[in-house]
Amino acid sequence: MSKVQVSWEGNMKFVGTDETGFKIPMDAAAIYGGQNQGVRPMELMLMSLGGCTGIEVGHILNKMRVKFDSLNIEVTGERVNDHPKVFSTIHVIYRFTGENIPVEKVMKALQLAEQVYCSAANMLNKVAKITYAVDINGTTYEYAPKLAS
Structure with a gap:
């Protein structure tokens, strides 16, 4: 079974972490309150x-x-x-x-x-x-x- 963790880092930014610890930042577009701090x-x-x-x-x-x-x-x-x-x-x-x-x-x-x-x-x-x-x-x-x- 695959398992990831997605954590809110404030505003509309989230960071996904896989089981090995690799991280990917995600953020919403500015129209939704994002600040361009990660991939959509x-x-x-x-x-x-x-x-x-x-x-x-x-x-x-x-x-x-x-x-x-x-x-x-x-x-x-x-x-x-x-x-x-x-x-x-x-x-x-x-x-x-x-x-x-x-x-x-x-x-x-x-x-x-x-x-x-x-x-x-x-x-x-x-x-x-x-x-x-x-x-x-x-x-x-x-x-x-x-x-x-």
């Missing part, structure tokens, strides 16, 4: 998706012996207008740099990450349509998911 909770969800799929993609590519110099993940989300303002669409772009990165192996790693191993993706896709793309050294490839076999 909904943005943290997008970061969680990027981190979860990134860890899985990186791990799978390591097992495939695919080397890369850098991986940066951009996650954008559109929210519905009415409360609760959940994400309706999310788009994730994985930007790789390095030599001889085979796109077919990156796509296979992404398929395994998003369909099987990443809990955040599997949870969020029940609410939002998630799309993905891969950029390798400036060339972008749209990800077309295949049904898990």
Whole structure:
């Protein structure tokens, strides 16, 4: 079982702490009385998706012996207008740099990450349509998911 602690630090600021002691400050927007002292909770969800799929993609590519110099993940989300303002669409772009990165192996790693191993993706896709793309050294490839076999 996972367990975190979220503590109020005054005004609209909260700090989340995981079981190992890592901390993440969260704060509301100024319109809600926040003072820009932390990430917004909904943005943290997008970061969680990027981190979860990134860890899985990186791990799978390591097992495939695919080397890369850098991986940066951009996650954008559109929210519905009415409360609760959940994400309706999310788009994730994985930007790789390095030599001889085979796109077919990156796509296979992404398929395994998003369909099987990443809990955040599997949870969020029940609410939002998630799309993905891969950029390798400036060339972008749209990800077309295949049904898990």
